Amino acid sequence: MPRPRKKTKSVDARNATQAPAAARRRKPTVSRAEKSEAIRRALLEAAGTVVGRHGYAGASIARITMAANVAQGTFYNYFDSRDALFAQLLPEIGQFMIDEIGAKVRQHTRLADREEARIRGYLQFLRTHPGFYRVLREAETFAPEAHRAHMANMVAGYGRALRAERERAGAPPLPDQQIEKIVYMLLGARDYLAMQYQEGGNDPATVDDETVATYMRALRGGLFDDIPDDVA
Amino acid sequence: MPRPRKKTKSVDARNATQAPAAARRRKPTVSRAEKSEAIRRALLEAAGTVVGRHGYAGASIARITMAANVAQGTFYNYFDSRDALFAQLLPEIGQFMIDEIGAKVRQHTRLADREEARIRGYLQFLRTHPGFYRVLREAETFAPEAHRAHMANMVAGYGRALRAERERAGAPPLPDQQIEKIVYMLLGARDYLAMQYQEGGNDPATVDDETVATYMRALRGGLFDDIPDDVA
Amino acid sequence: MPRPRKKTKSVDARNATQAPAAARRRKPTVSRAEKSEAIRRALLEAAGTVVGRHGYAGASIARITMAANVAQGTFYNYFDSRDALFAQLLPEIGQFMIDEIGAKVRQHTRLADREEARIRGYLQFLRTHPGFYRVLREAETFAPEAHRAHMANMVAGYGRALRAERERAGAPPLPDQQIEKIVYMLLGARDYLAMQYQEGGNDPATVDDETVATYMRALRGGLFDDIPDDVA
Amino acid sequence: MPRPRKKTKSVDARNATQAPAAARRRKPTVSRAEKSEAIRRALLEAAGTVVGRHGYAGASIARITMAANVAQGTFYNYFDSRDALFAQLLPEIGQFMIDEIGAKVRQHTRLADREEARIRGYLQFLRTHPGFYRVLREAETFAPEAHRAHMANMVAGYGRALRAERERAGAPPLPDQQIEKIVYMLLGARDYLAMQYQEGGNDPATVDDETVATYMRALRGGLFDDIPDDVA
DNA sequence: AATGAATGAGCATTCATTCAT
DNA sequence: AATGAATGAATGCTCATTCAT
Structure with a gap:
């Protein structure tokens, strides 16, 4: 039945100049x-x-x-409800973030490089998605189930990556419990760095190299890096 | 017992020069x-x-x-208002926490011991004050000014301690900016460890030694501790 | 027990230099x-x-x-209550106003002069007591009993004056009911003139001669003064 | 009855170019x-x-x-708010009142007759709309802007009428300022007559002819009507 | 008699959710 | 399925009044 369709079309076409948009429901x-x-x-x-x-x-x-x-x-x-939407919000955006960062990390092989790609990718993601920080942080309060799920998702992915990286590097495996705690620490560190960056009223369009450097240095050597053993 | 009254009076008299008035209620x-x-x-x-x-x-x-x-x-x-109360809540409890942990830290001299006292003291405080976690975390949303103040307070105290400890240990000083970032990372790490501990449905009455150990190990050696240089 | 009092007194005396005032309860x-x-x-x-x-x-x-x-x-x-105070407010100030205007009116003998003294005195009173207008007008809402009493008081005084003036002038007496209505009209006219004056954002320190003149003219000739009989 | 629907439709169709949308509800x-x-x-x-x-x-x-x-x-x-409603209340009812009285006034041509129609119409309106008096009087306190607007509206209409009536009657024109004051006086007089009538506990269903007569007499001859010139 | 803190009833406003169209 | 008006429960805040001191 292509004829009626045409008719319809011409009608739509006439309206097209009036209707702002969204009125183009012709072809199925x-x-x-x-x-x-x-x-x-x-x-x-x-x-x-x-x-x-x-x-x-x-x-x-x-x-x-x-x-x-x-x-x-x-x-x-x-x-079903506002809360039902909230419950889907973080997981959905969170997964998107994970995918984006993952793509960047995969371009590197050395462990430290991959870790730097992660932190840098995260900060960059926050730049391009300025709302994500609140979506993430406030989820703990307003969508606790979603927050838990997101954290679990992060732990699973990040933890798997860490384990694989360690294995590839020839380091002894760590028990899952420990891996999990390490991931939490890393996520906490990076989220609080993001927090500090936001609070500082910094230009939100710039990823601070200083922040990345400090983060990497802590990962590399810990806190007691340059401290004599007998004191630390 | 008319005597105590006199005593009280003399006390009042002493205060009279300070208190504007109204200080003439004795008995109670x-x-x-x-x-x-x-x-x-x-x-x-x-x-x-x-x-x-x-x-x-x-x-x-x-x-x-x-x-x-x-x-x-x-x-x-x-x-003055609900928000006014919220604005005072975290600073007040936060300072209390800082004091309590500070007392424990001061019992140690070696840097690592002090740091362990800090993390352990924090986790213990969370045990004895189960509501603090939410008071702290949600403050970022509901009392942002108070949260900022609390963070600044933490950074000031923790940062000062770190600088002093490093100096005492003979380590080269770090620029304030870096210290600040390090503190944020440490706070993030410990808060997320707390988060994980709570989420896990763990017995809230026990401080997990495993958590402390993992935290300390990260502080000591970083993440690439046991990883060959050419890979990390 | 005059002794203790003395003691107290001397204490008070010492404070007297500090306390702002009100503390001078000595001489009875x-x-x-x-x-x-x-x-x-x-x-x-x-x-x-x-x-x-x-x-x-x-x-x-x-x-x-x-x-x-x-x-x-x-x-x-x-x-006894806030309303009890409100109930006394207007009568008290109102009487004061009546007395003040009365004193001015009594300086004149000719009917028109007296009437002009009344309107002028009223407007002047409003100048010197800027709050009176609200006290009066809102009383109808917030202290209706007091407002009624005040109006009755006004009617009694103003009415008596009118009757006496008319008698002295040799005019035929008017029934009380009519006198009462006339007084209400006159009070309404002057209060609304005051309202207009306030709304106009006029200098509240000046009594508008124009207002007085218009008022007097209406009193003298009515509204159809200069209008041919067959039309009016 | 599918026919009426069509009719309705064609109407809708005509409106379609004006109404943005949403006008496609037929039946109801x-x-x-x-x-x-x-x-x-x-x-x-x-x-x-x-x-x-x-x-x-x-x-x-x-x-x-x-x-x-x-x-x-x-x-x-x-x-938007309770105050927003209050702000619309008096203007809306006030205009209604003006229209109603205006219709009655227009049935007369002689100036005095018109004026009597006004006062009588007003008192009648108060009878049929017993709440109007409070709506009007308290507006000065609770909706001052609306009250001002209403007064301005009254002055405009009443003033215009007065000027026209005077011109038609061959009386010399009065400056706007004076007209305005006269209108305020007339409104004050009639509102206070209404006040007195209400306070008196009179039968609210009856317009007091006495009141109208007294009002008209004052308008006709002023206050010194029957008073020898040398005394007034 | 003076004080001023404690009380709790009262009210405007918001907003997630429902429902008739 | 889309709409948007109707709903009513929930809550921060004010303030006249009471009362212990």
């Missing part, structure tokens, strides 16, 4: 399911932006749906 | 000012408890005053 | 009753000022007692 | 917009009633919404 190129998924994504991304700017507490349904350009009621066609 | 062992301070403390402590249990968002005036055993209106005789 | 020149009456007056006057500035709704006990330099609790030693 | 006789406006009116009218009965201070959102038969939250879908 975008299926129902696809449109549905698009709205879900729009809501999630809007939520990410809003939480980044106003925090979870300030991320009202009104704000989120406004940012996503849908009506308030529409929200509940896609999520 | 607990003076107006003392009772007043007691209520303020009760409110702060109640707030600490409530925030620890329900988070800042769940720390309604109703809950706080109920926990402090005063009427809701009484709250506003002591704090 | 001011009797207990007088002091009591002084506080009552202070409260009433403070209330007048506060109501004038903030309105009845904004005249909290806190503000009034602060303005009167007494403690909040003291208030209830002199008035 | 009461459209969304109509129902919305109905609620707004219900709230305003409820507010009028409640303010009339309890005053602005007693017009809580709870009372207003209860009187309007909507939930408390609904209020804020129509007004």
